Amino acid sequence: MRIVAEHLSYVYNARSPFATKALDDVSLTIEEGEFFGIIGHTGSGKSTFVQHLNGLLRLPSSLKRRKKKDGVVLTVGEFDLTSKKTDFRALRRHVGMVFQYPENQLFAETVFEDVAFGYKNFADKKPERDEVERAVREAITAVGLDYGAVKDMSPFDLSGGQKRRVAIAGVIVTSPEILVLDEPAAGLDPLGKREVMALLHKLKESKCKTVIVVSHDMDEIAENCTNVAVFSDGKVKDVLPPAELFKRTEELFSLGLDVPLTAKLTLALKQRGVEIDCDYTMEDFVAKVLAKRGNVC
């Protein structure tokens, strides 16, 4: 499913002294099969944008009336999210959403029950027990946990990283076509971060066609993403593949963003007169550097 957003704006607490403009005329297209990254400083509207993708935030009705005039478009595959008649439940089955700190949504007595929650909710009729079990087993295994060991445990007895995995399992259990994750690695240790990103890769290959990830970790973005949207103050500055994006190191710094280690090294080498043209994955960078060295020596 393809995601198209055009001229999308969103104001929190509109028409009150608390009004904050979180999205300002955002236009974006995300093709099926992308590993799409979203970066931007805090408060730039990343979370607000992704929450639109499964209808948790909707266009305010005042905007709807002006929709035609302003050309506001928001579609996910066949679903037109600017319309009131959209079946949001069906949409949410196709668009899985993992929120920031998803472990805060755990509630059931056992890991099994918690992961099964989404599956049962989205089933059209009451699913058979072994059908549920198969889906839950698959999801728990997919996030790299031992099904037999954790299924009867209380989710609250798990470690932070394990809780996060269970929470992710609770979302992918319905095999959504599009998986959206809001800072899935926030607050994890380096190993946990690597594991979560590896997990996303695995999911993309097996279960979910499109993965959209909001992240502050530029190394992960450089390694994984096919395209990156840069948000700043509710606007989309640019949508570029990482290889193009991280060439503009200074610009990213001025937006209060970081660049991956490879981009920093490229810059440092450039200042010493060595031009490296890589796509900013560590592997490519090392290969290019070695090639350069071969030429010099």
Next chain:
Amino acid sequence: MLKDVSFGQYYPVKSFVHNLDPRLKILFLIGYIVAIFLAKEFLALGACALVLVFAVFIARIPFGKVMRAVKGILFLVLFTAVINVFFHGGSAVYWDGPAVLWEWKIFRVTQAGIMFSAFLVLRLFLLVICSSLLTYTTTPVSLTDGIESLLTPLKWVRFPVHELALIMSIALRFIPILMDETERIMNAQKARGAMLDSGGPAKRVKAIVPVLIPLLLSAFHRADELGDAMDARCYSGGKNRTKYKKLRFSWRDLLAAVLLAALIAGVVVMRYFPVFPL
């Protein structure tokens, strides 16, 4: 959305009413409520209403906000009004026509009943609007400061005034945070297909569990953290603590007090020398 719940929501603009001393505002509220209940006829209640409309106007609270407060008790008010119309049964005549307009078994609609119901409705509305005016124009912190200050005499009988005020201010402080949290958790569960706003009552109660449990957990967690943080800074009771913001009376307070005193006096006079008795 949840944040539209207007109870206890401070409305941040600068105005004459916002700047009044919170202690006095609390006393004004009490005084005003007394006035409402002393009023025995429409003229007196109308005067009260006029004063309140004026206060809302200079407080620069938008009309919609005020109406939202009223909406909360609309059902209760209408219910009371309907009951009173049917069961009041008084015999006074207020306009040309029979005293009893309609009668069936124990139900009797009279002119007096209609007037009384209207009076009641107005009184309840005023009650709600004036209370919400206080919370719209006073931050929770100064509200509790005011309450603490007003309750100070109770310290003589060893009543834990400071602790009470602290509990109140913490509770008020956490309402918006918990609202945010609730919204976040609701969104997360909705994303997992929970239908939180449809289905019959039984279904809805069951649907609350996935929201309530994470919410309680996080509330307890927060309480723990707050307790630890207070401990770490050696927080201990009210003794010898000084205030960051000292409460002070000003000319505004005097002006408002005079206005309210005039209103109460007027209402009391009308109570003994009614103009259009109800």
